[in-house]
Amino acid sequence: MNVDPPSVASSGSEVAPPAVGPTRSAGLMLAVATVGFAVNFWAWALLSPLGPLFRTEGTLGTLSESDVALLVAVPVIVGSLGRIPVGALTDRFGGRVMFPLVSAATILPVLFIGFIGLRSFDALLLGGLFLGIGGTAFAVGVPFVNAWFPPERRGLAIGVFGAGMGGTAISALTTVKLYTGAGERTPFLLTAVALAIYTAVAWLVLRDAPGRKPPQGSLLTRVIANAKLPISWQACVLYAVAFGGYVAFSVYLPSYLKTAYDLDAADAANRMAGFVVVAVLMRPIGGWLSDRFGPVPVLAGCYAVVVAGAAVAATTPLLEHVGTVAFLSLAAALGAGSGATFALVAKVTDPARVGGVTGLVGAAGASAASCRR
Structure with a gap:
C-alpha cells in the first residue's frame, strides 16, 4: 500500500500550510x-x-420485506453519494460554512416525513431521499477536524470525531x-429541534483552522x-469493508x-x-492505535477479527x-477499522x-x- 507523505503525492496542487497544534x-x-x-x-x-413497524402496523399499506429494505436504503444511498460533492465543497468553503448549511438543509425532510411522509409509502420514499443530506456531514467534519490538528494527533482526533456516528444509537434507542x-410525529419534531x-451553535462557534487555503479549480476538476489519487481507491476498499459493514449492521440489524x-x-x-455503542467507542481507539503503531497494522488486525466474527455469525448461533460475542466482536473491529482508515487518509493525503x-x-x-441487503 502506498503510504508516501503528502509532499510526494501526485496531486499537482499546492500543499496547504501545516495544521495548528492541539490548542484549546x-x-x-x-x-x-x-x-x-x-x-x-x-x-x-x-x-x-x-x-419493522411500517411493515406490521399497516398505516402505509401492505409492505414487503423488499419495500422496507428500499425505504431504509434510500437515505443511505443519497447520503453516501452526496459525500463526494459535499467533501469537495468543504475543501473550497470550509466546515464553518458547510456544517450549518448541511444541518439546516436536513431539517426540512425530517419535518416533511413527520407531517406528510408517514401517510404514504411514496411520500416516505421522497422524504427519505432528502433525508440523505444528513449523511453527508461526515465529509464536512473530517477535513475540518484534520486541519486543526498536527499529523501525529490526527488519527485520534478524527477517530473522536468519527464517534459521532453514535447518532445512529440515539435513533435506535429513542425513535421506536x-x-x-x-406520538408518531414526536421523534421527527425532536430531531428537527436538535438540528x-x-x-x-455551529454558525456562531465554528471557525476554520488558521491558515486554511481553499484549493483552486472547479468542483468537477477537483x-x-x-479520484485519480492511489490513496482514494485504496481507502475506498478499506472503508467499504469497515464502515460499510458498520452501517449495514446498524441499518438492517433490527430487521435481521x-x-x-x-x-x-x-x-x-x-x-x-x-452494537453501535461498541463500534462508536472503538473508533477513536482505532485512530489512537494508528497514531501509535501505524494504520496499516491496525487495519490488518481489525479485518482478521471481522473474518472470524462473520464466520461465527453466519451460522446463526x-x-x-x-451470538452476542460474535456480533460485538464485529462491532469492535469495524469501529476500530473505520477510525484507522481515516488515520491513513490523514497521514498520506495533501491537507488541501x-x-x-x-x-x-x-x-x-x-x-x-446499501448493497449488502
Whole structure:
C-alpha cells in the first residue's frame, strides 16, 4: 500500500500550510464538530428503527420485506453519494460554512416525513431521499477536524470525531419508543429541534483552522483529480469493508434480529444500539492505535477479527453468549477499522484535498452498506 507523505503525492496542487497544534480552540472545534456529526446521523438513521413497524402496523399499506429494505436504503444511498460533492465543497468553503448549511438543509425532510411522509409509502420514499443530506456531514467534519490538528494527533482526533456516528444509537434507542409512546410525529419534531439548535451553535462557534487555503479549480476538476489519487481507491476498499459493514449492521440489524431470532421491534432496536455503542467507542481507539503503531497494522488486525466474527455469525448461533460475542466482536473491529482508515487518509493525503478524498472514501463505505441487503 502506498503510504508516501503528502509532499510526494501526485496531486499537482499546492500543499496547504501545516495544521495548528492541539490548542484549546482545536479541542472546542473537535467537540462541536462531533456533536454536529451525531445530530445529523441521528436524523439520517430515523427510518431504520421504524422499518419493522411500517411493515406490521399497516398505516402505509401492505409492505414487503423488499419495500422496507428500499425505504431504509434510500437515505443511505443519497447520503453516501452526496459525500463526494459535499467533501469537495468543504475543501473550497470550509466546515464553518458547510456544517450549518448541511444541518439546516436536513431539517426540512425530517419535518416533511413527520407531517406528510408517514401517510404514504411514496411520500416516505421522497422524504427519505432528502433525508440523505444528513449523511453527508461526515465529509464536512473530517477535513475540518484534520486541519486543526498536527499529523501525529490526527488519527485520534478524527477517530473522536468519527464517534459521532453514535447518532445512529440515539435513533435506535429513542425513535421506536417515542413513535409508539408519545406520538408518531414526536421523534421527527425532536430531531428537527436538535438540528435547528445545532445549526445556530455551529454558525456562531465554528471557525476554520488558521491558515486554511481553499484549493483552486472547479468542483468537477477537483473531484476527478482526487479520484485519480492511489490513496482514494485504496481507502475506498478499506472503508467499504469497515464502515460499510458498520452501517449495514446498524441499518438492517433490527430487521435481521426480528426475522432470525423472533425479537420484537423494541428489543431488536436496543440490541442494535448496543452494537453501535461498541463500534462508536472503538473508533477513536482505532485512530489512537494508528497514531501509535501505524494504520496499516491496525487495519490488518481489525479485518482478521471481522473474518472470524462473520464466520461465527453466519451460522446463526444462539443469540445469548456465542451470538452476542460474535456480533460485538464485529462491532469492535469495524469501529476500530473505520477510525484507522481515516488515520491513513490523514497521514498520506495533501491537507488541501482531505475533504475531496474523504467524500470519495465515505461514499464507498456507505454505498457498500446499501448493497449488502
